[in-house]
Amino acid sequence: MSQAGQSDNPCQSCGACCAALRVGFYWTEADDAGGTVPVALTESLLPHRRCMTGTNSDTPRCIALVGEVGRAVSCSIYAQRSSTCREFARDGENGVASPACARARARHGLPPLQSEAGI
Numbered sequence: 541m542s543q544a545g546q547s548d549n550p551c552q553s554c555g556a557c558c559a560a561l562r563v564g565f566y567w568t569e570a571d572d573a574g575g576t577v578p579v580a581l582t583e584s585l586l587p588h589r590r591c592m593t594g595t596n597s598d599t600p601r602c603i604a605l606v607g608e609v610g611r612a613v614s615c616s617i618y619a620q621r622s623s624t625c626r627e628f629a630r631d632g633e634n635g636v637a638s639p640a641c642a643r644a645r646a647r648h649g650l651p652p653l654q655s656e657a658g659i
Contacts, residue, residue: 555613
């Protein structure tokens, strides 16, 4: 979820990806291993994999997500987020469809952004 351009960024009124997907990443991205993600907000998945607390469930919601999905949201660790979050593309970003974004939005009853972007 990007925080740049908050006024025109649909992610700031969405947050569905943070409340629909498991946010897994390599363990060295946590701050106890030299990375930036606060280890206190993670849980172990496999010996070399971690995930954000709250995302490894049937009803995921990242512990770092603040606000109400579909209304107004932000990431409490935006500058320290994992590569999984940094690399997640929103639907229609750079003119490219993102099926994962569309699925996450649908899970929360939100329309795909693709149609809003004119793709």
